[in-house]
Amino acid sequence: MLLEVSDLKVCYGDIHAVEGVSLSIGEGELISVIGANGAGKSSLLNCVMGIVPSRGGKVIFCGRDITSLPVHERAREGIRIVPERARVFPRLTVYENLLAGCFGMKDKISFPEKLSWIYGLFPVLEERKSQLGSTLSGGEQQMLAISRALISDPKLLLVDEVSMGLMPVLVDKVFEVMEMLNREHGLTILLVEQNALASLGISSRSYVLETGKIVLEGASGDLLKDPKVQEAYLGL
Amino acid sequence: MQLFIEQLLNGVAMGAIYSLITLGLALVYGILRILHVAHAAVYTAGAYVGLYVFTLSGSLLLAVPAAMAVCAALGVAVERFVYTPLLRFPPFVPLIGSIAVFLAMEEVFRIVGGPYILSFPAELPFSGITIRGVVVSPAILSIYAVSAAVLLILWFIVTKTGLGLAMRATSQDRDIAGTMGINASFTISMTFVLGSAVAAIAGILVGIYYNQVYPTMGAVPAYKCLALIVVGGLGSLPGAVLASLLLGVGETLLIGYANIPLPRDSLAFIAMIAVLLWRPQGLLGGK
Known part of the structure; x- marks a missing residue:
């Protein structure tokens, strides 16, 4: 596994933004994390990058425990973020x-x-x-x-809500680029999105995050057909 | 006319010295959003260390680098032990810390250097020149040469080098700079190194120009240069230089030459009030 996150917790004061999330990405995968506004998606990503400190749990990158590394050293290990x-x-x-x-x-x-x-x-x-x-x-x-x-x-690209505030034409273009980078250049991408339909469409596996916890995970194709996902995130 | 030109040349020299001190403040404000009052104490320390090494060795070529090194260390110490621990509090807390450091260092100068004015008897390695009856003293010439060189080097570092890019990126978005492998705390320390080394040069220039080094020589620059970074536009380096030059010329011409009955040091604050009223972002500040 390129990135392994286990039981990660993020708090702001008394507010628990991420409560024990575990996920993993293999080299060359494109994974998405979908969830509503405030589900803790950005906190999760920022914590993996090292901008936000963790309150528990581990982040392993390329087999190395980077949980206590400051952000600039994680960057030098080959992690990059497209911030919100x-x-x-x-x-x-x-x-x-x-x-x-x-x-x-x-x-x-x-x-x-x-x-x-x-x-x-x-x-x-x-x-x-x-x-x-x-x-x-x-x-x-x-x-x-x-x-x-x-x-x-980079070895791992973290992408935070790249579709937010963009015109639909641009959203398509940006997702096309992400897909191309993954398919043609083998770039490993962790995508965090409110736009569930588009991100399930290009990712192989996905996680569903609700109030700081992962409530569902699986192949993106299966999640697209899941009635709960359809109702909550796809508006079907 | 000769008097006017001589006063103008004096004014530009004064402004150049202001700009050397003010640049340090602007650099620090840009990267930490702190009003670095203690910078003026670093400047005074530069004058004392320069004078001390000069007295021992008789050489300005030794005195200047020694003062720059000591001041750089002093600046980084203030940043590491006072500002960094206080950054998580509201901005007035590091400001109070900075004033405390400034006052404490003035007392140190009084205890170590004595509560009186020392002279700085440096002989400059060249003589003055006279052009059509206008006398330009060696001190003024050296202020021009040194400040022009320092400004050029600083401009080069800030706009053309990796360190400068790191400084500008960190001052605009510290976290995001970090996500690109830029070590923010190292970059901040280097900013203090640069600003403080330049302040040391300013301290020595002023010491030689007025032939005076004394414990409270930083008191007026401390507050005047704060006014200057406001006038120039907070954090704007070209603004800091422009405001400094304008003030130097303005002080000399309006008060020294035109004899307007105002205290010389009041002009900086009148300018600050005017700028805050009519152009709050400063002369060259963005909105």
Whole structure:
């Protein structure tokens, strides 16, 4: 397993956001975690990344216990996140945002090739390469956030609510890119989404998170047919 | 006319020195959102250490790097032992901590250096020049040369190097910078190293320019430079430099040359009030 999370707990003061979640991802898998707003999806992802501290449980990455590693060391192990609402650096240019994305490893990853690959994936970023992050539209910021995470060639990509606030056309485009990255480049992706239909559609397995606990897991195809999932998340 | 030009040159020199001190404050505010009052004590320490090493060795080439090193260590110590533990409290708590450090360090200077004015008898390695009757002293020349070089180096570090990118990324979104492998606490310490080393240079320049080093020499800069980062736009480095230069020239011309009957040190605060009333984001600050 590339990532194994066991009995993970996250609290903010007295509020329990994640209460003992266990999940695992093998290399090359695309897994989704679906759930309603406030179910603890973002807390789970941020805790795996190391932005939010855990209050119990373990995170094992590539066979190594990283539970006590600070965020920047987890990043150097090869984990990257596309954060909720993109969070591009507003006063860095698009190019500088991408440069920050592979901080300290520019020589290791053959930066110019990666850059032209990214610009091929999202041509609009090349057009806007010397614009400040804050001047991009919501969709462009989301593309920049994805690119900023991809450029370092991560082993595991965490994707937090990438469809939120995007036009439907862009949502399709972004999910297509995720699927392509997984199928063609073998990138391991953990997707966290409110958009259950789209994320069940591209993932092989999924977990359903409700008030901080995993209530259901299985092959995404089976979950799509599950009456409880259909009623609660697919609006059928 | 000659007097006017000489005053203008003095004003720019004063402004350049203000900018060397203010840049440290702007860097720290940008990355930690703390008003680093104790920075002025670091600047005073730079003057004392510079004077001490100069007295022992007779060489400014030794005194300046020694003062820069000591001040860098001092700045990092303030960051590690005072600011970092206080960051989880509301912003006024680290501010009070900073004022406490500032006052305590003034007392240390008084105890160690004595409660009087020391002179800084450095002979600069070049003489002044006279152009069409306008006299430019060696002290002014060295202030120009040194501040221009320091500003250029700082600009290069902040905009062109990996450390600068890390500093800017960390100041804009510390957590997200971390998710890219940027070590935020190291980056913050390096910010203090840079700002404090530059403050040491400013302390020595002022010591030589006025031929004075004394325990409370940081008192006026402490508050004036706070006003300056507000005028420039909080956290904006070009704004800090612009505001400093304008103030240096303004003080010298309005009060020294035009003889407006106001205390010289009041101008910075009048400017701050005006900016807060009409342009709260500062001269070059974003909204």
